[in-house]
Amino acid sequence: MENIFFDYRTELIATLATLVVLLVLRFIFEKAIRKVGKISDLNRARTLLIIKYVSIAITIIGVVALTLIWGVNIKDLGLIFSSVFAVIGVALFAQWSIISNITAGVILFFSFPYKIGDRIRIMDKDIADKEANYETYLIEDIKAYHMYLRKDNGELLTYPNNLLLQKAVALIDATKEIKGE
Missing domain, CATH: 1.10.287 (Helix Hairpins)
Incomplete structure (x- = not known):
C-alpha cells in the first residue's frame, strides 16, 4: 500500500x-x-x-x-x-433549438436589461396583429428555455429566449404595475 x-x-x-x-x-x-x-x-x-x-x-x-x-x-x-x-x-x-434557447438564457441572464414585472413590447411581426400593432407584455417569469409573457387581455404567451436576442425589445413600463406605483 x-x-x-x-x-x-x-x-x-x-x-x-x-x-x-x-x-x-x-x-x-x-x-x-x-x-x-x-x-x-x-x-x-x-x-x-x-x-x-x-x-x-x-x-x-x-x-x-x-x-x-x-x-x-x-x-x-x-x-x-x-x-x-x-x-x-x-x-x-x-434538438438544436433547445441548446440555442439554453445559451440564450445564459446570455439574457448577464445582459438582458429587463426583469420580471417589467412591461415590454417585442417588435416581432409574427406575434403582431393584422394591422402590425405590437402588443405590450408583462414579463411574468424567465426560464432556461423561454419567457412567460402576459398580454393585457390575460392571455399567456410562452416566448423562446433565442428569439428575444433576435428581435427588438422595447421597455414600456419598468415594474410600475407590479409595485403599484
Missing part, C-alpha cells in the same frame, strides 16, 4: 491540487454570479440556474484535467469520445 502512494505521489498531489483549484473556482464563480444577480435584481431561480450551468462546466473541466493527470491513453480516449460525440451530435442535431 505504501508503494502505491510512493509510485503515484505526483499524480495524487496533482489531483489534490486540481480539486482544490476547481472548488475555489466554483466558489468564486458562484459568488460572482450571485453578486451579478443581486446587483441586477434578478430572480433567484435564474441565478441558481446559471450557477448550475457553471458548476457543470467546471465539473467537465475537472474530469478532463484528471484524465490528463492520470495519463489515460489519448488515442483510446479519443476513439471513445469521437464515437460518443458522433451519437450525441446526431441526437442533438434535432
